[in-house]
Amino acid sequence: MQEEKNGPVKPKVYIAIVNEIEIAVYKALNTGAEILTAAGFEHLQCHTLYQKLKGCDFEKVSLDQAIDLSNPGIERFTTKGPDVFHYNVDNEPEMTDKSELTAHQILLAKGINPNNHYLIQVLTVGNVSYADNPSQPIKMICTGMDFISGKWQDLVDIEEYGKQCKPVPPAKLYRIKVDKGYHTWPKRYITVPQLIEFEYPNNTKPVEVYKFLNTSPKPIKLKPDEMVDLTEKCLVRFTIQPKEQEDGLSDDHIQEEPVEETVKIRRDFTLPEEDIEFLDNLGLLWEAIANQPGMWVMIHDYPIPVGYNVQKAEVALLISSHYPAAEIDMAYFHPSLIKVSGRTINNVFDQVIDGKNFQGWSRHRKPGEWRPGVDNIATHLCLVDNWLVKDITR
Template sequence: LQWLASGDIEEVRPDENALISGPAPARFIVSKTDRLFRFKLEDHSLVWPRGKISEEILRKLGNVEASSTLYVRRKDVPDEVLETGSDLSLAELGVEQVYASKQTWKINVQGVVVEFSEPEITVRQAMQEAGFDPEQNWIIVLKTASGRRNVSTDDRIDLREPGIEKLRLTPRDVNNGELAREGGKREFQLLKSDEDGLTRRQLPYDTLVDGARRWLLLKGYKLPAGYNVAETTVAIEIPSSYPSAELDMFYCFPALNLTSGRIIEQTQVVQDIRGIKFQRWSRHRGPTAPWRPMRDSILTHLTLIDTSLVREVEP
């Protein structure tokens, strides 16, 4: 067999002349065998004089780095990982196809799955890759097969450890407490960045817990001309896993109607919040502008609300 500079391996017949000129020495594999086994390694067509081939030799033939994983392509089932030190059987029916891929390690960060090319990372790296701000005041819990433990942003995680599953993030300043603050009812606290943004917009607000649902109520929300009232209370549901979970839709009390008499589409559903009937505005982000954890917020959701309210009364 001649191991060509291109990476392919070809059979050389006894009466055939082999080309050995070139800048690199010609390479041959000599073996006594009654048959050859054909397979593909990456884009190279190879033949081998044995019914099996080791993972070590495959790496040498394909010049595959140790940091990459070898896979055997399979039909109708997930591709098979060729483990270190194992052998690949070439005697089975069909032409085996082997390919290499950089080994990666995954971790779920509050619902966002991220990959790394290195097995050891810091909590900070995982959060940044998933789009979360590590400088925010978080409670961080690492969940593994052996249990859960609290970690800090500078702690290291070995993703090779069996059972590494997820990092759970909870803002320290979000709670279900009953502390009241001057200027409004507070049954849970918002993120400081959201509080500061609402203050800058001079929007008075309440936070309420109604059953298992948490609500932000923006009082005295100014409306553009064309509605039956000049202002309303806007309610936004705040999921417990916000900001990784997106904010969706908004609710108004009193219900809004147009002075033109035209019906506002997708506002017919009523939502009860502490006995008050809010009008649901079913307005959602499109596929080109999905929710981005730690980039989107209550403040960016207000742009969706403002746009939706203005759109209904635009000439």
């Protein structure tokens, strides 16, 4: 550095005003990119620089354009958002001067028919599908965006995908099973009342809807106003059950003297395949025993809701020789259930089954509510769970 009498030579400083803020640079010639960088901007492609000369309007400065800051005619600089946005569709570059585009517009601009395809935004973590929202505005990002197109399926069978737990692709129609009927639906989402309408149009009776997932051993009750996503992974089917059953002693409950208890796991009779699969998936020990008299399914360590004297109990279900055409009625618990509130459980009775004293709950469907081909042990246990929860508040 050259020395003068009074010390080192100080470098020349040039002042530029960018968006009303002064910045200092140490050379006269600077590109638009250098001015933006000096002003603290990142992602330079996201900003457009303009300079104001005395007596003139603002004029655009490109990123590689050199500006002489020693020019006394320069008044100030300002910035605006980008003039164009770059993005890729199916690995091919596209650009737009609009700050927002819909998925529909992006597909059309690419020459892709939105009636046959939908748009997916590719992100670093996960993707976003616009199959159900083709008109939703997408805010364009100046640093670039990646999209791919997907082809609509004409029809997707929810039960088929659910049994295999495969991701459900977007479709023009979804085939869903409600009770024993199959129906098609043109949207990804469906409400609980709409599910009920499939099998029970103009229904006025109180009912509840359950969904079956391949990953859940027990059906899951849906809220009355719930919006159901048909593309939920492992969703298999739906069933509709009466909301309330009548209390009262049944004329056909069986009394028997105690017999010797055995610890052997017994399978004295064969159940339908769907019942065996359900019971096995519960993860609980279960038996099918006969000659008690009658045929019984015994489920050990069945969970009991909070509010009773036990957290789990053995549950017995009487199986008719005509099952599944004939209904399952009531339920039996060992040990007997007692509410911690001290309130009485109405309409219960003692029943000896397999040498143990069970507490029978006299709760019954109304005539005609059992539906062969739809109802089974799984759907009956949905009702049993409801009885248990409801009785706590009585």
